[in-house]
Amino acid sequence: MLDQNQVEQLQANLGYQFNDRSLLQLALTHRSVGTQNNQRLEFLGDAALGLIMADLLFINHPFASEGDMSKARASLVNRQALSALAKKLNINNLLVMALGERKNGGAERDSNLCDAVEAIFGAIYKDGGYEACYQCISRLLRKEMPTQSLDEIKDAKTRLQELMQQKGLALPVYEVENIIGEEHEQCFNVTCQTELSREISKGEGSSRRRAEQDAAAAMLTLISQQTSGEN
């Protein structure tokens, strides 16, 4: 069970008070716990986030093409961005999971954090309706919304490639580690190596392309952490 104070703090951070707190509890329950877990809410929250971000981009960028809006949304709501948001909301300390998963670093794993944030959005949608979910998401992600023209937004792989070229270094190397799952729900696991980091970054996604984007975003985070560490 969640600590009462923690629930209050999370609700304050979300700017949303749950009528039914069991939904919030469920959203924070990792699938390692059992069949009552956050995966169904995550499915719903992912879709809610998709529509709400689409609408915010539609409103704020009246002349952007659908292709640029789609790219902008992908750069705003990827695994990296959502797990960063999860950490800001302290979700890593609130996740309920089996001991084995926790010992394996599950509470800090991007995919678990990202699922939990999306499940919370799904829980708000169920608890308070679409409008409440809209308000919460736009409040939390307002600062991340692009202010420049959307056609200037570049995807993570492009940004990483340009960074390497700028520094006169070799291009990033992507490798598929493995592909798991049945055909209609495959998950690609990809690594990314660059001369700017000793660490290898990892990415996952439902296609090789998405997994590479994810790994590139993780590599950009690694590089920026190293750079800020040097300062």
Next chain:
Amino acid sequence: MLDQNQVEQLQANLGYQFNDRSLLQLALTHRSVGTQNNQRLEFLGDAALGLIMADLLFINHPFASEGDMSKARASLVNRQALSALAKKLNINNLLVMALGERKNGGAERDSNLCDAVEAIFGAIYKDGGYEACYQCISRLLRKEMPTQSLDEIKDAKTRLQELMQQKGLALPVYEVENIIGEEHEQCFNVTCQTELSREISKGEGSSRRRAEQDAAAAMLTLISQQTSGEN
């Protein structure tokens, strides 16, 4: 401009009256006409459809896994299903497009019909809000919603493969015709051949897997049309 009677008929079929009819007009305007076209509304409508179908499945299948809900949604809202809906709504006769596109069969092309239906959902969302869009979509797609357990739903490729095996025929052959577009917005064009149809079916999608699913669904439609023609 749309004929007034046609607008009335379409609104009756949708079960929705537009406050701002220029949104409906825009939703029916193919991109061949110019920069004022239905692509932005399509982006929004696609996302709205995704959330609304997710919610309907969530409500109607309280014990389904997220994987099964995701599969069920993909089988309900694919290009085949949406273009069939578009034809039921007579959208093929209402699409506004450049003469060249029309002469090339653009008004009957699945991708154009599918885009227009999604754009109409986007237009309703903008015109009447989320609830109005929810009502319209659930009314139009209620009959298509699965009543059986979701884990029994099979994707198009699986169904086609099983059909061929049942009849003791060779498995379908999928071939990538071409891949167009930049990396982050690639479109795969795939063909599907089977011993059950002289015609080749075509599919498109943002990954090879999706394009193959699309081609398999088109092949199943071809086969069922031939079978009903034989009766």
